[in-house]
Amino acid sequence: MPTTLDTSAPAKDRFLSAFEMSNGQALNGKNASISSHREAAIQRFAELGVPTNKLEAWKYTDISKIVDREYTLPLSMNVPDVDASDLDDVLIEDLDAHRVVTVNGRVHNGLSDIGTLPDGVVVSSLADAGANHPDIVEAHYGKYADFEDEAMTALNTAFVQDGLFVYVPSGTAVEKPIYAVHLTVSDADVMIQPRHLFVVEDGGIATIIEMQHTLTDARVFTNTVREAYVGARGNLDHYIGQVESDASSQVQTTAAYHEDNSVFSTNTITLSGEMVRNNLTITPDGEFCESNLYGLYLGKDQMHVDNQTLVDHVHADCVSNELYKNVLNDASKGVFNGKVFVRPDSQRINAYQSNKSIVLSNEANMYTKPELEIYADDVQCSHGATSGQLDEEGIFYLRSRGLSEKRARILMLQAFAQDIVDEIRVDALREHMTHRLRERFASYFDRSE
Amino acid sequence: MALLEVKNLHVSVEDEDIEILKGVDLTLDTGEVHAIMGPNGSGKSTLAAVLAGREEYVVTQGEILYDGEDLLELEAEERAEKGVFLAFQYPVELPGVSMTNFLREAVNAVREARGEEELGAGDFLKLVRERAKLVDLSADLTKRSVNEGFSGGEKKRNEIFQLAMLEPRLAILDETDSGLDIDALRQVSDGVNKLRSDDRGFLVITHYQRLLDYIVPDHVHVMVDGRVVRSGDKNLAVQLEEKGYEWVREEAAAAA
Amino acid sequence: MSQSETEYLEGVASKEYEHGWHTDVESGKAPKGLNEDIVRYISQRKDEPEWLLGWRLKAFRYFKMLMEDEDSYPEWAHLKYVKPDLQDISYFSAPKDKAQYDSLDEVPDELLETFERLGIPLQEQKQLTGVAVDAVMDSVSVATTFKEKLKEKGVLFMSFGEAARQHPEIVREHLGSVIPYTDNYFAALNSAVFSDGSFVYVPEGVRCPMELSTYFRINEQGTGQFERTLIVAEKGSYVSYLEGCTAPMRKENQLHAACVELVAHEDAEIKYSTIQNWYPGNPETGEGGVYNLVTKRGICKGDRSKISWTQLETGSAVTQKYPSVILKGDDSVGEFYSVAFTKGHQQADTGTKMVHLGKNTKSTIISKGISAGKAQNSYRGLVKVGKNAENARNFSQCDSLLIGDQCGAHTFPYIEIGNPSAQVEHEATTSKVGEDQMFYCHQRGLGEEEALKLIVNGFCKEILAELPMEFAVEAKELLAIELEGSVG
Secondary structure, three states: OEEEOOOOOOHHHHHHHHHHHHOOOOOOOOOHHHHHHHHHHHHHHHHHOOOOOOOHHHOOOOOHHHHOOOOEEEOOOOOOOOOHHHHHHHOOOOOOOEEEEEEOOEEEEEEEEOOOOOOOOEEEEHHHHHHHOHHHHHHHOOOOOOOOOOHHHHHHHHHOOOOEEEEEOOOOEOOOOEEEEEEEOOOOOEEEOOEEEEEEOOOOEEEEEEEEEEOOOOOEEEEEEEEEEEOOOOEEEEEEEEOOOOOEEEEEEEEEEEOOOOEEEEEEEEOOOOEEEEEEEEEEOOOOOEEEEEEEEEEOOOOEEEEEEEEEEOOOOOEEEEEEEEEEOOOOEEEEEEEEEEOOOOOOEEEEEEEEEEEOOOOOEEEEEEEEEEOOOOEEEEEEEEEEOOOHHHHHHHHOOOOOHHHHHHHHHHHHHHHHHOOOOOHHHHHHHHHHHHHHHHHHHHHHO | OOOEEEEEEEEEEOOOOOEEEEEEEEEEOOOOEEEEEOOOOOOHHHHHHHHHOOOOEEEEEEEEEEOOEEHHHOOHHHHHHOOEEEEOOOOOOEEEEEHHHHHHHHHHHHHHHOOOOOOOHHHHHHHHHHHHHHOOOOHHHHHOEEOOOOOHHHHHHHHHHHHHHHOOOEEEEEOOOOOOOHHHHHHHHHHHHHHOOOOOEEEEEEOOOHHHHHOOOOEEEEEEOOEEEEEEOHHHHHHHHHHOHHHHHHHHHHHO | OOHHHHHHHHHHHHOOOOOOOOOOOOEEEOOEOOOHHHHHHHHHHOOOOHHHHHHHHHHHHHHHHHHHOHHHOOOOOOOOOOOOOHHHOEOOEEEOOOOOOOOHHHOOHHHHHHHHHOOOOOOHHHOOOOEEEEEEEOOEEEEEOOHHHHHHHOOEEEEHHHHHHHOHHHHHHHOOOOOOOOOOHHHHHHHHHOOOOEEEEEOOOOEOOOEEEEEEEOOOOOEOEOOEEEEEEOOOOEEEEEEEEEOOOOOOEEEEOOEEEEEEOOOOEEEEEEEEOOOOOOOOOOOOEEEEEEEEEEEEOOOOOEEEEEEEEOOOOEEEEOOEEEEOOOOOEEEEEEEEEEOOOOEEEEOOEEEEOOOOOEEEEEEEEEEEOOOEEEEEEEEEEOOOOOOOEEEEEEEEEEEOOOOEEEEEEEEEEOOOOOEEEEEEEEEEOOHHHHHHHHHOOOOHHHHHHHHHHHHHHHHHOOOOHHHHHHHHHHHHHHHOOOOO
């Protein structure tokens, strides 16, 4: 039973009445703890309203114009049909993985090929997990993605229906990556709100790859919330590829929490979309944690991509590394706001943050705000931000060796992106991304010729 | 027809009205090694830059013929494809650009221009190993980014290694000896000498005579204040070492 | 950390304020409160021309609107303090009921002594050579030295009030041209009630023959200081100007809301330095201290002009200021060099804005924050490259040093790039005084205090080097005093 948002009402009221109409019943009601958050979340959303760029956190990104559209909210449990051939077009070649496919935010068992998982490991829909593993869901769901100050997280929490659930029990290593293929399929403009929960218990090891695709020309607005928990000595390696259509927009909120001696790494590569806002919050709450944040955004046309990151060092003796790179062509816009927060008594923190941008066109804009907020003295924290053009010396050097100007520029752009690509530790994914990047860089110059 | 003919070349810096080259004449043929010597600021590196196609210089007068063709009409990469090679005084670091990718693109671009087939991966690697030996360059260096983290000597040897890979007809060495200790100088010179051949010309630009002890030139030209003021054989370099640049400067002033 | 080092650091954090005394000078003070009558009163006391009163009143009416709108108070900075009660402040205070002195002979001895005690003798024979001084106590300029000598070169250096009377055409042209009264909350307030300040005009082609300097002193209880400074450098001229500030110890907070406007025409250069040492409040309790909420902005109007801000900020309970440069002329240059030292309960949120509009404009930002005790020290800056600002270059470096584990150091840079030819580079680091550095100094025989002074001085060196030579020594000493403490 799809509900269409009534654009005659103010944006906030549309969601409130849609919530009322569905009354929680049409939503997934299989799990008490998921359902129990809804009321509080919609109330908080009612107080906060849709973010506008008057808020400091949304200063450069006016998401309200994306929210303010006539979307269908697919509230039923039915998953639209997708041809397996559609899937063939998007799959990463030679990636040997546990494949799980979601369609409009729900796991599609027919298209998934999860294969054999190690004992105790669960890869399923969040809805199923709510029924089959209520204690795990109860222990982690809604614990990390705080909706107190985040209207879009409140909205997701109120409307949450389904998403991906991954559970890795204590001491278990999942050797092959878990490969999530997220598809959005709809004839009408649609808004979906997936909710993912990843739990890696003490000593567990996993790699999760998420690729986001849209198989429609309709306008898609995805409001994702993802929570990740990594227990002591655990290791979660996480990749997101944002390769949706240019009519797609999203707000994607990732909240990761990890304990003593654990490692959480995440790498977000954004190649398309109309407006993309990624909120990433990592809380390393234990000693000797390592948090790695990488991101790459290759802007074209009218794209607008905003990466907001926060590493909240609530515990002493941790390390965080952050590197985000942007290449902006055409009239694309880039926003980066990275914050390293070191709480009182969180001593001996080493935190590094770097944001580098190359602006290729007169119409492109880059807004960068790298922040440090530090309340402990025995720390080594630094950030750097640069913005510039390709190094003309380097280009001349390449040309003097016989490379065409175009090839020289492509090579220099590839080199610029290389250290993000190098952080991809799954060979097939790295190959795939390298190929996509090369295509993108070539397209920059093909059009101008 | 000579390989390179520079005729009455006048060059200024773009945006500024400062003339750096004030009428340079030079003729160089295949099989020959010409050395250009001169004090700092005499314009010798500018000449190298103009030959390689740097855009910040403006040629206001004169011409450069390469194989009878107007060199100034060609883009930097077209010159490279036609066999003009510049060993940079300050080789540029290219972080993230792997030596192997870079070289393969460069070699194949030049081969394509010569109407040769692309080198396959195996043949290419074989060539890399063989040519790296010429300058005692560790094949490991080819796994790194171009010039990044290379020592001064490694950078210069890397330039000669690229020369060996691209097999140019005209090789210009711009102060290849600067910043090298005596061992590194010998390695670089040995490499260059092995690459001397009848179908290749060298233009060696240097401030000091010591490089010419190793790379023995057929002709020596002295450049002062944007002009070639004196030409001679290898003995001119020796004289210059003894008497200093003041000597030619005074002579040039007297002649003017 | 060794026991003695801990004690020493605690000592540093609790070192008290030197200039906390106040002078007994009878003062003619306006009644407390802010209304249109007060604005008229100030203007009348200062014998201002009609147009200036008109400008003040326009500003006041705008400010009244802001006061009625609670959201208009600037609360976005990383600062926590009780908002000043603007009705509980006296907006005009003139020593001995005299709003202006015509010559040095008229200045009461107590006042001259005040400045002597601050190390600023106003008699010209006692002066540092090569420095002309304007001394401002509360709302009034006490004396300006070397006026005649400057006049020979055509340089005008006088109190703002005097300038408004004597050179209305220059003042009128430039007042509010860089900081309109609608700019922000405190700029609006200042525009309505500004008392005195300095005025400098350097004619075409003149290199000002000496350093110009203004000393500001808040003396009277329950007053605020709202000075307004305007510096105009005509084509091809050069001027270096320095301001210094102190205040007595008061239990209540005193408000200082100044505006400084700089205009540099073609090929002109203005170097503006500040040594700010307002009373920082009680280091133990945080009681009292000056709220230093200031708007400073310069415009590089002409091609190849240059404006350079250098500041050493050690005082005030709360500091919020962002000396900025609008780089409008092609090839113009903006610089910002800052040391902000906070200890006790001090809070500082300071930095700069570099707005690149012209072609080939260049800016440099070097900011050093030092935080000790329970202090909070933030750098906040904006580098903006406009759409038409071809080949803009910026380099920013913001380093923070933490002394003790109760304080905070924060960095909030905004970078907005609207032109692809821009090259912008920002670096920031936060760390504490390295134990290996301290150990190295100890090993060479230096005690805690000497070692720390040495290291902090080294940390600030490149900024102090930007100060005019005449003041560099003073600045170094001030920093040393700030660091001084009881070594156990």
